[in-house]
Every structure is written in C-alpha cells, then in structure tokens.
Amino acid sequence: MRGQGPSVDLSLRARIRAGDPEAFAELFSAHAQALYGHAARLTGDRGAAEDAVSLTFLEAWRLRDRLRPEPPDPYDGDGLRPWLYGIATNVLRNHRRAARRHSAALARIPDRRTDLETVPDFADEVVGRLADSERLAAARTALRRLRRGEREVFALCVWSGLSYSAAADALGVPASTVRSRLARARQRLRRLAEAELRKSPGRPPAAGQEPGGRSERSGRNRRSADEPHRA
C-alpha cells in the first residue's frame, strides 16, 4: 500500500516532465512499435525507421521540459501519442539535424540496420523480407506524389490511425488544416488514378504500383527529383 504522498498519483505525463527514466521505458514500450511503422512507411526504409525511433525518444528525453502539463484533449487519451508523433515528424523532416545532435548515441547502437543494409549476410532473412520491402517501397513511391504536408497527414491519419485533432496536435497546425490537406491528398490521388486509367485501358488503376511512366524512377536511385537533398 502506498501513502498519500504527492508522487503516488503522478501521471505518466508528469513523470516524463520530471525526467523519470522509468516513465521513458514505459513510453518506449507503449509506442516504439507504432512509431517504427510510421517511420518505415514514410521513409520506405527500415534502417532509417529504426534510427527515427531512437532519435524520437532521445529528442523526447531532451525536450521533456517542453511537454505541456495537461493533455491537449482530455477525451483523446493521455495525449502522449500526438506528442511523440510530433517529435517523430520533426525527426523525419530533418533527420540530419537530429542525427547530428545524437550522433554519438546512434553510433553506440549495435548492428544498426543502416550499417548492415549493404551487407548480404542474411540471405534467408532477406529473401523472406523482400516482398515486404517491395510493398513498402511501392507505397513510399506512390506517397511521393503528394506534397510533404499532405504526405505527413496521410501517413498519420490513414496509415497510423491518428484522429484529426491528434494529427493536428502532432503537426502543430489547426485541425481544419489537417482536414483540408487530407482532402487535397484525396483529390490529387483520384485525379492521378483516373489519368492512369485513361492511359492504360484494360488495366486496373493499381494506385502507385506503376505510376504510368518512369518519372519516379528516372534518377539513379529511388529518391525523386524534387528532393535530392532531403535532410
């Protein structure tokens, strides 16, 4: 039985703000898997996604003072999910800055995937995962047709299942902006699908699988021309 001391009923949020390491362990266990999925879908790259997870929690630790004392929407859970997705969004937008800030910490992680990716040691594993990776890459290529703001909203709301208000909180924009970006994304994707249908009659509009041409692949690698220098 615990007493009535003030620390007893401290919420996870309060413990995070207070810098309680155990709270970060809990936070990690609760959200790392979902954040990994989000990062992998946005980057199409599992190694980068692992790093993004580590960087997100390192940034969360660094920025714990900035977590507001009260959840933004008491009816939408503890509000820590949008906070973490907001940090992840910044990490993914400007990976280089975050990676530089925590470069030593990243270097301490054993067997980082970004280090292993070029090593063909895990033949069986690689074969098993190839289909998954191709799916991920195809989705990522198709996602590229959207503007960055639309991509983020699409990944957060559609793929990761955040509510409008949670996505708004994560991105630091009004919920109306989330709604309108999603509407623009829908319009754009529909127009593209229709255009494809017209180009190749008889083929189903397999959204994104073969984007009606080579424009997405003309580069030396899968990075599209509009972002040769993403940070």
Added chain:
Amino acid sequence: MNPTEREELARLLPSPGEPVLSSDRQSLLREQLMREIAVHPNTVVRKSTWRRAAAFAVPLATAAAVTATLLVGGSDTPAPDQQAVDLLNRIANVAAARPTTPVRDDQYVYVSTQSTDDVDEYGVVTLRRDDWQPVDGGRSGLARIKILSGRDNPYLHDGDMKLGRDPNVTYFRELEALPTDPEALYRKIWDGTEGEGAHEEAALEEIGAMLPSATPLPELNAALYRAAAKIPGVSVVRNAEDIAGRKGVGLTFKDRDEQATWVFDRKSLKFLGTDEEALLDVGIADKAGAVPGN
C-alpha cells in the same frame, strides 16, 4: 475520420503493410535508450550555440537587420540583410574561382571534421571524424573516429564505422545534378524544405549540410552561397570562431537557438566549418580509408 473514410483513402495508395520491429531489436533499442538517459541525466535543451553567437554578434549587425525589416514596411517577408548578402557574394566569387576536380564514380568524397561531444559524467570529448562517402552513393562508405582529447569513456572511442546507404546524404553525383543558377537552386532548396518548421532556418541548414562536399564543385559551391543570400534573416557575425578555435567572419540565422554559425577565414574567405563542427579537409579519395594527397 470514420473507418469507412479511412478505408477509402487507404485504397488510393498501395498498402505499405505493417512493418514490424522485431522484439529483439525493440528491447535492444529500449536498453540503449535507457543507457543514454542514464549517461545524460541532465540533458535538456541546450542553448550554447545561441549564446556563443550572441556573445560575438555585433549590435550594429542586428540593428541593420532590424532596419532592413522595418524598411520593407508591413510585408511578411523581411529583406535579406545587405551586409550578409555582400559577404556571401564575395565568398561565392572566391569559391567559383577554385579549380574543378574531375571525379570518377568509383571514388569517394573525403570530408574531415572536428567536433566535441558532451559525454556527461566523462566530460567533453573532442573528436576528429573522417568520412568517405561513395561518389555515386552505390557502395558503403566509411567513418573513422579519433578521440583527440577527453577522458576515456565506454561510449566514444577510436575506430571505424561502415556507413550504409543513407537517404539523408546528398551524394556527390546528386550534388552535381543540382542547378547552378542561384535562383533555380534557391527555389529548389526552398521548395524542398517546405513544411520543415521555420522555413528560412531549414533552408539554410540544408545549404550548410551541402557545403563541405560541394567544395570540389566550384559552380555549385558558389551557387549555394548565392542561394543563401536570398534567405531573409541571415546575418553577419563579425567575430566568429569555429569549434576548433579558428577565428574568422561568420554568418548565422538570427534569433534561432540552434542554428549553427558558418565561419569563414577573414582573408581567404575559405569555409572553415561551423561553431559546432570544424571542417578540416575535403578531397577526393580513391579508396575508403585513404587520405587524398591533394
């Protein structure tokens, strides 16, 4: 958003599946996080860069920037600081006059830097880091770390790291493909950093990240400086110092906590690096691990 709506939207793109982080990997990353937290118990948002820049900034420069902002009168986009524009143009002229280095696909861009890392209980460690990145991005790169000073610690020590393909690195051939017309380059960078928070800061950061490996490309190098001159908010730091202690003239984005200051040699206008990372050498190497002979 209701489930039907989400379903309908999801169908507009191929399904990415549900990528899974293995439980092994998850617990490893978790342990690693807990270790970092234990090592850096008091890491909170640092403002050292800001403080350093502020200490050196000449009030005149700030005053000039404020005037420039006021002169535009009510417009949301302040004009770039004229002092900074002049300096950047001079730097660009010098950069453009450097010789072009022919580069083969099988070579590596060598970048040597010096920086510090605060390993809290072990104190500040000064390290040199040499990177070899493949010209075409098609092979592994190499990073070599050498501790120059500081206490022995279990986290940072001398050694080599293999660098996998990194979607965040702009490889040499990709740099080469960028427009060298400053306006076109500026637009590309500006559009590419849209939605990244403070837009001016993100664009400048993007340019800064490309500066070291753009050194062997004089035209692009010059265009990067001219593109930077178009970004409002860049201002001159009269007496700047890189992290290796080399003094010079600096450029920074005013009012930003975490924006690095670019430092240039006062006479040669050579890029020395930043107050976070000094640039010691850039070259083209035949092999990863080999220092170019210049």
